[in-house]
Amino acid sequence: MSLDQLYQQIILDHAKVRHGSGLAEAEVPEGASCGQSHQLNPVCGDEVTLRVAVKDGTVSQISWDGAGCSISMASASVLSDMAEGMTVEELKSVIGTFREVLRSRGKIAADPEILGDAAAFEGVARYAARVKCAMISWVAAEDALTQAS
Numbered sequence: 471m472s473l474d475q476l477y478q479q480i481i482l483d484h485a486k487v488r489h490g491s492g493l494a495e496a497e498v499p500e501g502a503s504c505g506q507s508h509q510l511n512p513v514c515g516d517e518v519t520l521r522v523a524v525k526d527g528t529v530s531q532i533s534w535d536g537a538g539c540s541i542s543m544a545s546a547s548v549l550s551d552m553a554e555g556m557t558v559e560e561l562k563s564v565i566g567t568f569r570e571v572l573r574s575r576g577k578i579a580a581d582p583e584i585l586g587d588a589a590a591f592e593g594v595a596r597y598a599a600r601v602k603c604a605m606i607s608w609v610a611a612e613d614a615l616t617q618a619s
Contacts, residue, residue, distance in 0.1 A: 474593070478590075480544075480548070480587050480590040481540065481541065481544045481590050481591070482540070482544070483544075484543070484544035484545075484547035484548050484587070485540035485541075485543050485544040485547070487547075488543055488544075488546070488547045489547040489548075489550050489551045490532055490533050490534055490546070490547060490549075490550025490551065491533075491534060491535060491536075491543075491546070491547065491550075492533060492535060493519060493521055493533050493534060493535040501525060501526070502523050502524060502525035502526075502530060503523070503524055503525075503618045503619070504521060504522065504523045504524075504614075504617075504618055505521070505522050505524070505613070505614035505615060505616065505617030505618035505619075506519065506520065506521040506522075506614055506617065507519070507520055507609075507610040507611070507612075507613035507614040507617070508610070509606045509607070509609050509610040509613070511538070511542070511602045511603065511606055513599070513602065514538070514539065514599075514602075514603060515537075515538065516536070516537070516538030516539060516542040516602070516603055516606050517536055517537050517538060517606075518534055518535070518536035518538070518542065518546055518606050518607045518610050519534060519535050519536065519610070520532065520533070520534040520546070520607055520610035520611055520614055521533050521534070521614065522553070522611060522614040522615060522618055523618065524558055524615070524618040524619065527557050527558050527559070528555065528556070528557050528558070529553050529554055529555065529556050529557075529558065529561055529615075530554070531554065532549075532550050532553045532554055532611070533550065534546050534549075534550060534607060534610070536606075536607070538603065538606070539603055541591070541594060541600055541603040541604050542603040542604065542606050542607065545588070545591060545603070545604045545605075545606070545607050545608070546606075546607035548586075548587045548588050548590070548591075549588070549607050549608060549611060551586075551587065552564065552586055552587070552588065553611065558615055558618075558619060561611065561615065562612065562615060564584065564585065564588075565608050565611060565612050567581075567584055567585060568585060568588055568591075568605075568608055569605065569608065571585070571589075571591075571592055571595060572591065572592075572594060572595045572601045572604055572605055573595070573601065574595050575595055575596060575598070576592075576593075576595045576596040577595075578595075579592060580592035591604045
């Protein structure tokens with residue numbers, strides 16, 4: 471299986487079985503805080519609401535609900551798999567790296583060591599109209615983290 475085929479399979483798998491989907495009521499441990507963000511891409515109609523709980527500087531829970539294309543839903547699924555257990559600073563760094571790869575128009579290769587399964591979205595960078603689809607949940611996570619911090 472080629473790398474492109476593997477990446478396509480990751481996106482398809484996450485689009486079908488959406489990890490973290492279903493906006494959970496955050497069980498906020500004592501001393502934790504929550505943030506929630508709703509993002510809409512008016513161009514294509516992708517919509518995501520993401521909730522994050524942070525305790526002691528670490529993401530203790532992330533959940534989301536949304537509707538949209540396979541890319542936007544798979545991206546939210548991959549993000550939710552990655553984020554739990556990361557520190558806020560680690561997650562913000564990964565979000566920044568993801569954004570940089572997607573905005574590069576294919577000039578910056580995704581590093582799977584940093585992005586994990588999110589590296590599968592590097593091909594999206596070549597399609598400007600699809601970048602927002604892949605980024606919508608990541609923008610929501612960034613906003614929710616700011617609220618929770």
